[in-house]
Amino acid sequence: MKILVAVKRVVDYNVKVRVKSDKSGVETANIKFSMNPFDEIAVEEAVRLKEAGTATEIVAVSVGPQAATETLRTALAMGADRGILVQTEAEIQPLAVAKILKCLAEKEQPGLVLLGKQAIDDDSNQTGQMLAALLGRPQGTFASKLAVADGSVAVTREVDGGLETVALELPAVVTADLRLNEPRYASLPNIMKAKKKPIETVTPEALGVDVAPRLITLSVEEPAKRQAGIKVADVATLVEKLKSEAKVI
């Protein structure tokens, strides 16, 4: 079984982004970018499935600028076999990413497509669900456990009430949640090896996908700052303040 895994290049989770003064977006110049953390988890899961003999080949895909090649190299260093960069400088929204992934899935015919549950820049949480819809295949979102067996995959999902398990007919689309696994760090030899693994570059146009945004961003603003609070000396003062000042207990 082949696995397709989608990896997005995003502003590193440790960076506290700043809104641009013209309100057109957030400052992205000279800051650290990394693979979306949920996508690292998706790659790790693919590699473990290959190590277990369930998967035979792992193809990593990233949609974005030339620099997204670095993100693909990270996936290759973790254990993916080859990469596909769908190169574009344009703003690409989840529906367009899903359409691109659909094209590639039709070409590659993976048994499983793995994505992160959410990109930590746009916080959309849509792409996997959309891809499953476009492929007419089942979806297992927010996965914390996978078990592949005879043409189906059991996915344990993190839901608001706890955990839920669903069984999906393969091929299926699964999105990774935080507790699915702990991604490995790529070793130096594997980073070196990854440099020799193939990365193919295509464009959305060549795939025939219209990527024009459907959501127009009118402005991006900083949220209201909270008023600075006070430090209280002890628990007794805290209880007193909550009762008579804040009046919340």
Added chain:
Amino acid sequence: MSVLVLAEHEAGALKPATLNTVAAAVRLGGDVHLLVAGAGVAAVAQVAAQVVGVAKVLVAESEALAHPLAEPLAALIVALAPAYGHILAPATTTGKNVLPRVAALLDVAQVSEIVAVVAPDTFIRPIYAGNALATVRSIDAIKVITVRATGFEPAVASGGAASIEAIAVPGLPGLSRFVEAQLSKSERPELTSARIVISGGRGMQSGDNFHLLESIADKLGAAVGASRAAVDAGFVPNDFQVGQTGKIVAPDLYIAVGISGAIQHLAGMKDSKVIVAINKDEEAPIFQVADYGLVADLFKALPELRQGLS
């Protein structure tokens, strides 16, 4: 055009986030129709018909809908979609699972987790863990939207008198099958709608120590939450997680105990009315958002707090 809202329900009751979603729907103009889908949902339909602001309740009865699986539920909503200008669901794990599937089948974008309606085609949504607020306009004919409950005061649950209409359920795909659920049981209020939340972080050191928070929660009628670190360490189940990728809460009072205040955690609680932080490190970032900060060892402070509330 009318607005379709997917109702979320459990054991004959509407989940609270449905009411916030109805409130958002009312802002869009047009009749609000509430879709109650499931098996044996007659009682929920009656409850739904009383929500103020709802004009009609659509009831879809089917064994195939007994669990809110994305594949059949999305197919049902898509069949209803031509009559609507907007389709809304709460930004719960169910809404987030189903609605993007609906959007893609309709070839439209989804607007995720709106916190405000600016105009029927323009919405505000947080991005980058809530460090920025984007105002976006949808150019699609049908707007498919998930609603962050904390952005909207809930609609009034009773006093309305909507009509109830049973709808024909089309053939639904059977690509997925519900196997089992392991749901957390608790006598305490539900995390996302509780008036008071007390959360513990890695500083709690173990799951056993969460009883220190629970005894205070019981005194205050509060829900118990946690940071990702506390969940990852296995102190408490995943459904306790508050944050960018967990639950978003905005109670009247949020008490963070042994939580450092990473941006991903703040994203889930910084809209709370009053924030209290208890942390032994006076430099902890959580103090930057706390109205009342107590620099103390939690193992000393929590028993004192419980005493102080008696």
